[in-house]
Structure formats: C-alpha cells, structure tokens
Amino acid sequence: MNERIRQLAVMANPSSKEIYEADNWQYNCAAWDSNNLTKFAELIVKECMRLNSKELSITAIERLLPLYKEHFGVEE
DSSP: HHHHHHHHHHOOOOOHHHHHSTTTTTHGEEEGHHHHHHHHHHHHHHHHHHHHHHHHHHHHHHHHHHHHHHHOOOOO
16 A cells, blocks of 8 residues: 555544554445545545646646646645
8 A cells, every 4th residue: 555545545534543554444444434535535636736736847737737627626
C-alpha cells in the first residue's frame, strides 16, 4: 500500500485512524459512509492536481485545471 494513499484515507476518515494503520485496512473500508468515500476521492484528485501543477507547463495546467473541475467537481 502506498503511504500517501494511506495518509489520504486517514484524512478522509480520521475517526477510524487505527483501521488504516493495520495491515488489513482495505477490508475495513466497506464501513465507510458515502461522505468519507467522496472525501477520499476528492483528496486523490486534488493530490493529482497538485502534482500536475508542479510538473507540467503553465499552458498545460491552464488547460487541465478547468477540466478537473468540470469532470470531478473539485478545485485545488
């Protein structure tokens, strides 16, 4: 399991931090409510947007960020 994904999972559902520190945390994700799953997805998209903003040209970012907003409904 990628450590950054684990950190984002904890950020999305902090009340269950001990679940994500266990080796079998993925099996406990079924207990998440839809708000936590939505938050987790948003955090992943925002992380991708952040990485793209650091690595891509300004022209590419200017074209991509509105697409992220339109497609996923999130803003950085």
